[in-house]
Amino acid sequence: MSTETPAPGPIVRPYGDTTGDGMVQVSFTLPLPHDKRAEGAALQLAAKMGMSPALLVHAKAMGPHFTFFVVYGSVTHLVDVRDVQVVEREFPLLGSAEVNQAIRSRLGRKLVVVGACIGTDAHTVGIDAILNIKGFAGEKGLEYYREMKVVNLGAQVLVPDLVASAREVGADAVLVSQVVTQKDAHIHNTTTMSAAFREAFPAGEVPLLVVGGPRFEEGSAATLGVDRVFGRGTTPGEVASYLVHELVTPRTAPEPRGEQR
Structure with a gap:
């Protein structure tokens, strides 16, 4: 994996192999038996989620009617960290x-x-x-x-x-x-x-x-x-x-x- 230092700034993209390449990995289950049609459905879902290209890296039957998938691919989405809202701790930590x-x-x-x-x-x-x-x-x-x-x-x-x-x-x-x-x-x-x-x-x-x-x-x-x-x-x-x-x-x-x- 790359060791280069990410460029500073409030806008960030996911990181996989190189900085800012947008690579993400997601997992999900579809109510389909494990076959080629189910794998194609998983890739279609990944594409609709904004992953392009999407690679199917894992598929496993979960009983006769369901399949679990892991998909890896690049997304174009950006995140503006200035818009991130967090709940700050309002009390001191005590021993x-x-x-x-x-x-x-x-x-x-x-x-x-x-x-x-x-x-x-x-x-x-x-x-x-x-x-x-x-x-x-x-x-x-x-x-x-x-x-x-x-x-x-x-x-x-x-x-x-x-x-x-x-x-x-x-x-x-x-x-x-x-x-x-x-x-x-x-x-x-x-x-x-x-x-x-x-x-x-x-x-x-x-x-x-x-x-x-x-x-x-x-x-x-x-x-x-x-x-x-x-x-x-x-x-x-x-x-x-x-x-x-x-x-x-x-x-x-x-x-x-x-x-x-």
Whole structure:
């Protein structure tokens, strides 16, 4: 591959073999049995996506009626990085000692966190990475923090049971992980959960609602009715720092949480 330095500027193209050659690789599945006709359909789709020329580099039958494809080719599309919008972190990252100190000195009790995977989602890797003491990416999970009480309900938790558990332990925050996204299951489960908490708790007393998963859009919290959305790669330290920012750090003329959404 080329080692030449890309020319500076706000307009960029994809990079494959040489700078600015526009080469991309995409994968998709078509509801066709694997044969020459299916391969031709895959190349036709790639052409309509703006890939020219397009090379079929992989095709594999997925049962008798579906085929998985990988296509490689050049596109003419340009990206203006000045138009890219990102969600900036609005709180400082704190170490575990700083988190514990803030909770102990300002809250005067342990901060209570309830976590779960809701609906039919049985993938606990995400919620365990944030909550379990072993943590993720070299950081200890929230169970490691002395000033936090963590209740991990595990997988496939029904929304009414999550609400009941949060009420029983007096949760300050509820963390929900969603990995299963077929037919937007993560969106449906999150909005259902949010509505259930707003119905069960008086205004201003709803626990902080935080959701995370690899296919959430980070700027979608208001649409989903939650306080915060975390995407892929989030670490326990980021979540702990956010909880302190929202629940512990003094604010100037704070508003009740139930009126902020």
